[in-house]
Amino acid sequence: MNFYLPTKIITGKDCVKANAVLFKNFGSRCLIVTGKTSAKKCGALNDVTQALDSVGVTYEIFDKITQNPHICDCMEGGKVARETCAEFIIGIGGGSPLDAAKAVAVFATNDIGENDLYAMNLQNKPLKVIAVGTTAGTGSEVTQVSVITSSDGLKKSFRADCSFPALCLGDATYTSFMPDTVMRSTATDALSHCIESYFCKTSNAVSRMFALEGAKNIIKIFKKLDRCENLDFCNREELYIASLYGGIAISVTGTAFPHALGYFLTEDYGVAHGTACAVYLPEFIRYNIENASEVAKDFFEGVGTDSKTLIALIEKTAPKTDISLSEQKAKQLYPRWINNKCISKMYGQMSADKLQDIVIKCIVNGQNL
Numbered sequence: 001m002n003f004y005l006p007t008k009i010i011t012g013k014d015c016v017k018a019n020a021v022l023f024k025n026f027g028s029r030c031l032i033v034t035g036k037t038s039a040k041k042c043g044a045l046n047d048v049t050q051a052l053d054s055v056g057v058t059y060e061i062f063d064k065i066t067q068n069p070h071i072c073d074c075m076e077g078g079k080v081a082r083e084t085c086a087e088f089i090i091g092i093g094g095g096s097p098l099d100a101a102k103a104v105a106v107f108a109t110n111d112i113g114e115n116d117l118y119a120m121n122l123q124n125k126p127l128k129v130i131a132v133g134t135t136a137g138t139g140s141e142v143t144q145v146s147v148i149t150s151s152d153g154l155k156k157s158f159r160a161d162c163s164f165p166a167l168c169l170g171d172a173t174y175t176s177f178m179p180d181t182v183m184r185s186t187a188t189d190a191l192s193h194c195i196e197s198y199f200c201k202t203s204n205a206v207s208r209m210f211a212l213e214g215a216k217n218i219i220k221i222f223k224k225l226d227r228c229e230n231l232d233f234c235n236r237e238e239l240y241i242a243s244l245y246g247g248i249a250i251s252v253t254g255t256a257f258p259h260a261l262g263y264f265l266t267e268d269y270g271v272a273h274g275t276a277c278a279v280y281l282p283e284f285i286r287y288n289i290e291n292a293s294e295v296a297k298d299f300f301e302g303v304g305t306d307s308k309t310l311i312a313l314i315e316k317t318a319p320k321t322d323i324s325l326s327e328q329k330a331k332q333l334y335p336r337w338i339n340n341k342c343i344s345k346m347y348g349q350m351s352a353d354k355l356q357d358i359v360i361k362c363i364v365n366g367q368n369l
């Protein structure tokens with residue numbers, strides 16, 4: 001067993017304002033890192049600033065973070081944090097601002113370039129991060145991982161225990177402002193985390209428990225969406241908490257081939273992260289039924305849904321992509337699959353050649369588009 005989760009997690013309606021006093025424990029001045037608009041629209045930014053005002057903590061707002069956050073913006077955020085003497089960082093948003101907040105926290109205390117960030121070659125400890133989630137997807141609130149687009153345009157991650165947020169304040173009210181496609185894409189990302197983590201050889205009893213419970217609850221929500229039922233606050237909270245379970249599960253195992261093969265769809269074609277994972281998720285399930293039948297049996301018993309129903313639900317719920325990729329172009333991606341981290345985590349005989357075959361099957365032949 002190897003499990004570490006240093007994040008204090010508080011969820012519930014109005015939990016930001018109700019726990020304002022906690023902000024004071026982190027210092028008297030902070031930097032809020034967020035995206036361009038949604039934190040304002042969904043009310044999260046207002047709740048955070050009111051809470052900070054109520055306990056006398058001053059703040060600056062850095063709202064330049066875009067989707068698939070770019071390294072340059074994170075470096076700029078770090079500079080702002082230094083110049084304004086921020087003592088801690090509050091990230092508000094989906095995975096993009098939350099991941100960016102973790103990078104800003106590093107750059108605030110370390111005068112380093114991007115290579116040192118990805119290698120986590122640090123001179124000093126990063127500032128502490130408080131995560132206020134507004135999507136029910138990445139679970140970045142409870143992971144030590146941050147995915148930042150590098151200067152060569154590739155999505156690269158860093159991972160270190162010092163990058164776990166210290167506090168997660170999750171009010172699912174914010175998630176009700178997501179447009180339907182964002183909600184579906186981010187929920188599929190959360191389900192993908194649970195399923196990928198469960199089928200990693202690096203899983204353990206704790207990660208599998210969170211992965212199973214998360215998957216079960218997300219499948220319940222997918223069934224509601226399939227019946228065209230509206231999600232009420234309880235459903236949204238259930239989905240949000242399930243996304244945290246997915247985050248906790250991947251904090252142990254990392255992700256598998258749906259994530260590894262999904263990144264180029266985002267980098268080269270602008271496909272939303274969860275939608276990109278969904279392209280491969282049915283194939284991932286089929287792969288594991290064939291190569292990890294006992295694990296698959298436990299999984300489907302645990303979630304109380306058979307594989308056919310689950311695959312159909314994923315195909316109906318996840319937003320569709322309409323990219324076209326020639327076999328020749330798919331083959332040019334091959335160097336990316338050599339030594340890919342996901343290979344050694346998979347059951348069966350996974351290899352770079354098989355990863356390439358999966359890309360061809362799912363995208364070139366359009367099986368899952």
Ligand code: NAP
Pocket residue numbers: 034035036037038039041042065066067068069093094095096097099134135137138139140143145146147155174175176177178179182186189247273274
């Ligand atoms: P996101 O990129 O943070 O946000 C997607 C879009 O939704 C943005 O336009 C955003 O607006 C908007 N939005 C966010 N919350 C909203 C709300 N409550 N109401 C209305 N609109 C809202 O999406 P995400 O899927 O949560 O994050 C994806 C990123 O996380 C990717 O970069 C992915 O690689 C990373 N990720 C990280 C981990 C991890 O463990 N750290 C795991 C999986 C994925 P604004 O731009 O205005 O904010």
Ligand code: FE
Pocket residue numbers: 138189193259273
């Ligand atoms: Fe993800």
